[in-house]
Amino acid sequence: MSKTPAIELTGATKRFRTPSGALHTAVRDLDLTVAQGEFVAVVGPTGCGKSTTLTLVSGLEEPTEGEVRVYGEPVTGIDPKVGFVFQQDAVFPWRTVLSNVMAGPRFRGVPAAEARERARDWLGRVGLAAFEDRYPHQLSGGMRKRVALAQTFVNDPAILLMDEPFSALDVQTRALMSDQLLELWAGTGSSVVFVTHDLDEAIALADRVVVMTAGPATVKEVFTVDLPRPRTVEAVRLEPRFVELYREIWASLGEEVRITRERGAGRAA
Amino acid sequence: MPLETETTSETAPENAVPGAGKPPAVTTRTEARQRAARNRKLGVYGARVAVLVAFLGLWEVCARTDVIDPFNFSQPSRIWDQIWQWITHGTAQGSLGEQIGYTLYEALTGWVIGVVGGVLLGIALGRIRFLADVFGPYIKVLNAIPRIVLAPIFLIWFGLGPASKVASAVVLVFFPVFFNAFQGAREVDRNLVANARILGADNRKVTFQVVIPAATTWIFTSLHVSFGFALIGAIVGEYIGATKGLGLMVAAAQGTFNAAGVYAAMTILAVVALLTEGLLTFAEKKLFRWKPADAGDGR
Secondary structure, three states, rough: OOOOEEEEEEEEEEEEOOOOOOOOEEEEEEEEEEEOOOOEEEEOOOOHHHHOOOOOOOOOOOOEEEEEEEEEEEOOOOOOOOEEEEOOOOOOOOOOOOHHHHHHHHHHOOOOOHHHHHHHHHHHHHOOOOHOOHHHHHHHHHHHHHHHHHHHHHHOOOOOEEEEOOOOOOOOHHHHHHHHHHHHHOOOOOOEEEEEOOHHHHHHHHEHHHEEEOOOEEEEEEEEEOOOOOOOOHOOOOOHHHHHHHHHHHHHHHHHHHHHHHHHHHHHO | HHHHHHHHHHHHHHHHHOOOOHHHHHHHHHHHHHHHHHHHHHHHHHHHHHHHHHHHHHHHHHOOOOOOOOHHHHOOOHHHHHHHHHHHEEOOOEEEHHHHHHHHHHHHHHHHHHHHHHHHHHHHHHOHHHHHHHHHHHHHHHHOOOOHEEEEEEHHHHOOOOHHHHHHHHHHHHHHHHHHHHHHHOOOOOOHHHHHHHHOHHHHHHHHHHOOOOOOHHHHHHHHHHHHHHHHHHHHHHHHOOOOOOHHHHHHHHHHHHHHHHHHHHHHHHHHHHHHHHHHHHHHHOOOOOOOOOOOOOO
């Protein structure tokens, strides 16, 4: 494992100026390394700055201090190796399903015929081949999410950033989507950073689970998930080792959640 | 669409009753519902026509019995005679078709120029912060001027021909379109822009393939209103001074105390405006196939 890490954050800090003019620190002195081909889940209390970490890696935002490297190169602007699945719907409503999946390759200058072929291939893999002529508003939430996955995977990203991608879905759909994600990912060898507030989801999917502190976010503890792959979400949940890990991680995460809640209560009072 | 789903969902449980011989009852119920919908539609149309007939009839009767002075207020039969005379014998300025054609030509030219200018500048200022900061105050000042008073100035600048009418149509059309395009470009969903950038779009592609499509909803709302403004611009321009056009006909009729002529020209104008509005709605439906059918769900 002497390969360059896929992602390296060293001492990354991000401050925003809030509309009222005050400085808000979203991420503080964050160190995180993700190896090539590794699946890392990031859990933390709501609003602690998990998503900000992803925007730093993607190049959508620059860190105020510290450094972000992707495959050893400092991040300046958006890296073509990166794919990003957003929490909210971000498919283009005025494009058909096929055209949405073709968007990435087309933006990158791939000829239309080849882009169409690749898009059809990925639509087949997410099970939407029959829906290529539909518009997003004609699909269910789960189907739109699959379009988003195909749209991201079609670019062959070496690094896949996912910001609570399934949080808007119902529980059953979410489990199906998680399994599908594992399947799609297995063939690609890409590195994944998966932000979630659902610890179940985190353990079921990831090789390592990173627990963030209450905001401003920094890494509190990292747990290695030594469950064998291939996994299916429903089955892995019942394994004793899963429960053990859950208890261990929750002990760490629960404390941060409590701190966040007390702060919220303090603010409300 | 919602009506259909409602019908099927309500009939489904009845179908499920085993061997009760229900299907005929279901069809009659569906039929009854369709008939009711049809009747309601007929009722609305009927009432509309009744309102029009009552209004025109009352006007006609009042004018004939001298309750209102037909010289000032005219009466529907005279207006119709006037329109018919224009259609069959032409107007003092030439054939009626030619006048309508002139006005439409001026309004359309002004509208196209105003819309293109408004959309281009709106998107540019919406996308480029620096331009917005520099030109923002000037545009506000220009917008504050009651632009219809510019029509006489345009007459002096561009003469009696179509150019002065086109100019007044342009200034009326430009601002609403500009503000809508600007707002539309500003309020594009940030997730969509971020997604496009991650997928590999450069600034130009974000503008053309994300910002502009997203802003079309905003722009189209302004197109409806602004075509009306273009017609107003053309008519007012013609009214002040022209050699051809519907506005000139209004002015000419007014000059000869021909009230029926004024109303007749207005009627023709209303018909023209309604027809073009219909065309615009048709184009909009074609363009917005990607939008959910029920209004208000988009935003």
